[in-house]
Amino acid sequence: MKRVALSVALPLLFALLALAAIIYVTGPGWSVGGGEAGSGPQVPRAPAPPLGSLAIPVEGVTRAALVNGWRVAPSSRHGHHAIDIPAPVGTPVLAAADGRIEKLNDGESSGTAIYERSRDGGTIYVYAHLDHYAPALSEGQAVHAGQVIAAVGVSGDAEAAPPHLHFEVHRMAPGEAWWQGRGVNPYPLLKGAG
Numbered sequence: 473m474k475r476v477a478l479s480v481a482l483p484l485l486f487a488l489l490a491l492a493a494i495i496y497v498t499g500p501g502w503s504v505g506g507g508e509a510g511s512g513p514q515v516p517r518a519p520a521p522p523l524g525s526l527a528i529p530v531e532g533v534t535r536a537a538l539v540n541g542w543r544v545a546p547s548s549r550h551g552h553h554a555i556d557i558p559a560p561v562g563t564p565v566l567a568a569a570d571g572r573i574e575k576l577n578d579g580e581s582s583g584t585a586i587y588e589r590s591r592d593g594g595t596i597y598v599y600a601h602l603d604h605y606a607p608a609l610s611e612g613q614a615v616h617a618g619q620v621i622a623a624v625g626v627s628g629d630a631e632a633a634p635p636h637l638h639f640e641v642h643r644m645a646p647g648e649a650w651w652q653g654r655g656v657n658p659y660p661l662l663k664g665a666g
């Protein structure tokens with residue numbers, strides 16, 4: 473009898489372990505646009521924008537003030553594939569590069585957010601936890617680097633932290649939509665090589 477019970481229990485145990493491993497690797501948490509380093513299909517993606525090529529997306533913030541907030545963790549809930557740029561609520565949020573507003577979205581975690589597609593189509597810039605969009609901002613609208621597109625806020629799951637802009641950069645494969653792409657660290661792209 474004991475041997476029979478064991479032959480049932482062991483495969484069950486292995487199945488549970490396998491499931492736990494899958495959850496551990498993929499993680500149940502959120503990431504705006506699913507931009508997780510090292511995961512997802514291996515498809516050709518646009519190269520990241522050159523170092524220091526982006527405009528600082530918050531008005532009045534200098535490159536020297538930026539802090540690297542990139543954390544990769546086995547669970548996306550504990551990772552942070554973005555840079556957080558602290559600023560008072562209402563501070564103008566600026567387009568980091570020339571492009572087009574692809575999606576204005578309200579997410580549970582990201583809050584009021586903007587997804588901007590680069591002019592060459594290969595990059596998506598994500599601006600999250602916004603207070604509000606710039607007046608008359610609309611999907612499909614062309615924007616240029618430095619243009620005011622929104623204001624800093626605490627929408628989504630940002631209430632606990634001091635007000636900040638959560639900013640992501642996603643390298644896109646051909647045909648990928650605004651919520652897809654692969655996250656890359658925005659910090660060196662904003663900060664520059666020096």
Ligand SMILES: [Zn+2]
Pocket residue numbers: 552554555556637638639
């Ligand atoms: Zn963040």
